[in-house]
Amino acid sequence: MKKILSTLFLAMGLLLSAQVGIKTETPRSTLDVNGDINFRNKIAVFDATDNSVFQGNNDQLLVSRGEGLPPVWKSLRIPEYEANKFYLIYNNSFSDKVGATFTNADDSSVTYNSRGAAFTKGKDYSTLTKFKKIDGLSQVITVFSTQSKAYFLFETVVQANFSPVGSGTNPTDNSIDYACGIFVDNKLVNLRQRNIKANNASYPFITHTQIGIVENLSKGDHNVSVACTRLGSYDASNIGLAIGTYAAGTGNINSFIAQSSLKVDVYEVPEVFNSIIN
Secondary structure, rough: OOHHHHHHHHHHHHHHHHOOOEOOOOOOOOOEOOOOOOOOOOOOOOHHHHHHEEEOOOEEEEOOOOOOOOOOEEEOOOOOOOOOOOEEEEEEEEEEEEEEEHHHHOOOOOHHHHHHHHHOOOOEEEHHOOEOOOOOOEEEEEEEEEEEOOOOOEEEEEEEEEOOOOOOOOOOOOOEEEEEEEEEOOOOEEEEEHHHEEEOOOOEEEEEEOOOOOEOOOOOEEEEEEEEEEEEEEEOOOOOOOEEOOOOOOOOOOOOHHHHEEEEEEEOOOOOOOOOOO
C-alpha cells in the first residue's frame, strides 16, 4: 500500500509540474489537447485580484489578452442588418478656422453667362482655376459597400469689407459673386453660387450652407474637400472677400464666429449582414 501511494503522489507531482499532452507527445502548454473537446458543464476564469471564479454571462465569449495574461469574458455585439436596406455606417464632422481670402485679382475668368457650362458634375479640381481649398475640411472617408449614399453638409460664414452704402463714393449696388464646391477625390459633386451685397452696415457677412450627395462610391478610402472661388465683382474692385474667416480690417466677427464645418454621413447597404430572427 505504501508503494502504491508513493507512486500516486509521484505521478500527481509530475502532472502539477510538467506539461501534459492529450493525443500529442510534444505538448506546447500546461495542457495541450490535440483533438475535439466537449464541455458538458461549465468554463470559468480565475481572477487573481480577488480570488474569484467567473463563469461569464449569457452570450459572452472568452477573449485572449495576449501572452502571460488570463482571458476575459467579453460581450460580442454585431449589428443585425436586413438585406437591401441602407444603414448609417460612417459619420464624422470637421472644422476649420483658417478659411480663404480673395481680392479682385482672384475674380474668375469664367463669364457670367458661361458658368452653367463651366461648373458641371465631375469637373476635376485642377481644371477649376482660382478655386481655393479650405484645408481643415480636406479629410479621408471610408466606404465599405458598392451601394452607398454619401451626404455632405457644409456651412461657413462669408464676409466682405464693404462700407455702408451711400457713404463716400460707395454706390448702392456693389456686390460680389462667389461659389463653393464639395469635391470627392478632387471631382466636383456639388456647387452653390451666391452673392454678398453691401447694405447699411459696415462689413456685412452672411451664413452659407449647402448640402451635397453622391451615390455608389467605390469601396475604399476617398478624399473629401471643399473649395471656394470669387466669381466676379460689381463696383467692388477694391473690396476683400473672406470665406470661413473674417475680412481684413473688420472687427465685427472673428475666426471662431466665421469658422467652417463639414459633416459627412455615409449610408450603405451592407454586403455582409446577419438576418434578423424574431
